Amino acid sequence: MESLTTPNSILRRQHIQNFSEASQLEPHWGYAYRVVPCTNDPGSCAYLDVVYDAHDAGMLYTGIFWATVLGILLIWGIGRRVFPAREPVDDLLAQLSTNESTPQRPKPSFLSRSFGAVASSLRHHLLPTAPLRTIFGHTTRLQLVILAVLTSYLSIWSFVGIVYGKWVTPIKGQPADVVNTRTSLGPWADRVGVLAYALTPLSVLFAARESILSAVTGVPYTSFMFLHKWTGYIILVQSLLHTLGWVLIEGWLYKPQPDVWNKWVVQEYAIWGFVALGLLVLLWICSFQWVVKNITGYEFFRKAHYVMAMVYIGALIGHWEELQCFLVPGIVLWVVDRLARLVRMGMLHCGYQRKEGRWGFSSAEAEAKFWKDERFGDVVRLDFEHHQKAWSIGQHFFLCFTEGSLWQSHPFTPLSLPQINNVGDVKHSYIFRAKGGETRKIARVIEEKLKEQKEGRTTTNVVLQGPYGENIVEGLTQDVNVLCVAGGTGITYVLPVLLRLVREKVNPDRKIELVWAVKRKQDLEWVEPELEELRRLGAAHGLQIRIFVTAEDVAPGVRTTTGDEKKVSEDVDTKSVSVGSDESQNQRPDVNVAVNEFVANVAQGSTRVFGSGPPSMITELREAVAQRNSGSKVWKGEGRFDVRLVCDDRLEW
Template sequence: MSSMGGMSMGSMSMGNGVPSMFALQQIYWIVVGSAIGIATFVNGLNRLLTRYRLQDPSSTPAQPKSLFFRVYATLTAISREISYATLPPISLGPLVIHFAPLGSMLIILANLVTVLVLCFYGLDTSDVWQWENVGYRTGFIAICQLPLIFLLAGRQNIIGYLVDMSYVRLNWFHRWIARTLWLTATIHMGFWFHDWGRYDYIAYQLTHDPLTKRGFAAWCILTFIVISSSAPVRKLSYEVFVLQHLVSFVGLIVAIWMHAPDEVKIWVWIPIGVLVFDRVVRYAWGAYVNIGIFHCSVSRCSLFAHHATVTPFPGNVTRVIIQNPEIHWKPGQHILLTCHRIAPFQSHPFTISSLPEDGRMEFFIRTQGGGTRGFAAFAEKRKSLEGDVRCGPMFIEGPYGTHRPLRQFDSVVLFGGGMGATFVIPLLRDIVSAWKSEQGDQYISRKNSLSVTRHIRFIWALKSRAEINMFESQIHTVLADINECRRLSPEFEKEIEISIYITCDKNAHLVSVPQNCSSHDNRQSNNSMFDSATNFWKNLVSTTSPDRELEKNYQDKYRKNSTPMREQLCSNPGNLDFPLPALSRERTGSDSDHSAEESTQLLPSNTNTSPTILSGRPSPHAIIRKSLERAQGESAVVVCGPRGLADDVRRSVVSLSDERAVHKGTGAQGIYLHVESFGV
């Protein structure tokens, strides 16, 4: 906002032992680098712990065996209780404000404190003769934050690789570091304006001084970026947000370049280098993956590597399948999907709901707007055609997303809310697949285990019974793998519990399904989807909820601290494209907020695996507590779904961790929590 040229201000000290401005910039990056280094060390230790557990031949590999790992487990439990904690949401009429976890907020607060200390250390802001010094100092501290913002923004993220964190999570830090930069730039501008205001000189500077005009332009662009990046504005139109965001940051870089003196332009070059690296890697990898000539075989060679089939599903959901993709992925990862025929020049993240061994990528896309509406319209327009509709070419970017491998934990609890099942069902299938592989002869002689998990608890809360048909085949695959494990090994002791909560369909009372129910309706005898749905439900028999007593004991106690998920999960159950057979009676009215008294079994009674259908909403605290009481080592809780469900699960994990008093030497093991969320 004022001239920073001429003599080198960065190397000058302001007296009284205060470091130079170049030194203060270095101190900022020493602090940032130290934080990244600590997180990288912890990530490496966690990877070592995973390998150690899978190679542990004892009956309790998820328990720490040495003093070092016992101390590490205690420190981890303490840090988790602090970092997982979150404040209850605040309702302002129709607007609900959710807060980030305390751990993330503390990191942003630490960065803010560091920046403010470096801005004002050794300076007296009450002394009018030091206002120029404050202006210079804050300008230097502001520009040195620029590389961090770009490092946190890229999808090919160096920080993400070091600390094992997805770019989706790092993007939250990217936005808040940018807001800290805006605050620093505002202070920088404010002190110059304050100094000039004594002589009524502000208007003259903005009119006649080129450096001031460029600096003010940079501040205006940065202010626009901060405002347009807020969640309410982003959600208006994500495609428009992405386009204007790209244009805005280019303008910001140009304005900062023109405003900054040569001695600090290195802080502009670094972001440009980071941006170029991210784009080159993304485009090079994308070209290799999507251009068919790189994957030609004797039987197949085409220009584009991927085509897809799309199928409409009830509840405004579209299924997309890409056969034989040219990439490998891990359960729970997502890719960015582009189909110019359906949504030109748009790229959207979708979770891969299948496993690599399936030989296909499968996505279930809820229609919300923009590109997702395009997929739904394309599928609906051609749904009268026989079979699935072919669409292509399809371009994929990724895979992205990361979390600690769940196979290292003794007990795993998975919560899926609505379409969140696309994330948790692959995780469920992955562990069960490892169990099945371990029963084969080829793994008997292996020294290390594929999975140490002993117990899995799977919870899926959804609006209507029609949505279950999206994952019919996956659920049957899980149950078939469990039965195969028991066939191969009669001593098989792994446990799995599956519960599906129906939060809507209040007026559709459930009654028992006769075992001889027809496999199709005469009115829709040619509807293969209806046939599949009916076959899926016709073997249902009555059973009892495994969580009934625990939920009744804990629901009232923790309801006052929970978010009413019914309002979030139950809005419109959607139009059912086919009739579903009725099930056993469910509770209605206010009772639906409690756990169901009745449930239904998804398998014939000749198996010990008893998935259940429940009406109402789950009680995360009771469900997690039940699994923890059976755990013989560290447990994992994973949730993907509405924000209210995630907040309830998060608070339940913190409460139960404190109740178990892991950090007080009780011998109880810790709880790892992973919250997966997508949002613009």
């Protein structure tokens, strides 16, 4: 109990409780103090019992909610450390039983077949793109299932532990027919408001680039963006319901009107509540793709999103500071994320600069190559070496171009194999298509510099931040068959995988294939050195390269390069269309056929598909991979139907 001299005494419910007649104030975590004993009429006292009991239960339920989240993360994190990705038990046994470089695989064990069958069945049902694509975008069924579980869990906590009823109470100094109608709408509106507060730090966690969730689970931060977006929508709905509930109570159920409403709406906490809701609605409107594309632009949206989100959290503290236990962690997590990004950048660029012979900060100087393409967008390739640790295959960096805007950075996946040379440098190579915004600006700068310089080469400086993402070849043993499917500049995602494979020991039973769709045959020049290495080293591995030219009138042909053991075939499959045809964007390889044929020709072992390209291609790839997964066949020992997909949205299956 607290005495009346408590400096934190809260009078926001003084229209219900009579503080002047109170002997003590009873504290309730996250809510207004309660007058003890209750000196109101019996109906009001009964209503206050329901209000405070429901709030106390709600605070307990938010604790259970966060205990559930942290418990899942704890179990997940421990599981990753105890059972890290490694070669299957069957492979280890095979290696112990033979001295051959490519051991004969034994019959899969019961445990191996069980885990494989369950995983394959889950991929078959949950990997395809979710329905209602106009609402949920190009996300998977798994993401939608996770969202449904989260929404259902929150819905349960929104309604349990509340006594539902109605209390009609008299008003002092008013005629007998002027009464207050008190219902459980108030406790319920408070409950959804508390849950909205409790979800705020989770939303921040989902949005962090320096993600604690990724560090614990191993899931890349990009896979949490869908949940960040929809957690924000849930918070918006909860806030609207909370506000609507109290607007109905204060503007209709309580009497006399409009006196009660006028007195309530000018209170500071109510004003801050409306400000917070307004900011939340503005955040929602600005997140629409149409608004970002046609009005704000992505960079303005991103910066405005940060500012509005922090002001929104500040407004929430002004609305109900007793619940800042949920809000302060959100601010701290955001600040830590921003500082960690700066630290990463500083670690990459601060130190002894060999070229300048000094200590300090220095950007990386990249050699730039340029391909003019007025129809589909110019293409730029950057190559440079930088002193740093090697990243993992599949990770990406954020590049800031010093000749553009220092306030903008864009994510790019290196196409080069991360290997440290004898002086501690690692080669970076990037390709991007300049369609608009910052990339278009940099492409124009490079084009102009090339026109001015007679030697036909130029440079541009970049600042790196990263690496981010996960190792996509973790657990990729020599018995795993690999199919790479790429569209356009998506080749950068799969090339390092192939370059690593062709440098490994040869497994004659392993199948490796690349399917790449490009607009023009000239586009092969982007990665000509890497393609030449694949042709040269891939012969021994039986690597098949199939390149589809989709928007150029060229005669189809086949080039064959022979190696010491096997040939490497490069099929240039042409879908010829006239320039300017509306069908040019749809002319590409049949992804479903490519996956089916690949799996059908696998001799032994499981299959991993790496994909990168436009959303439509990834959608088709998910469907194709899901259809080839079969838990029953994996259980019977047919490992080729254990097909995993690793695509450029960093969601691995």
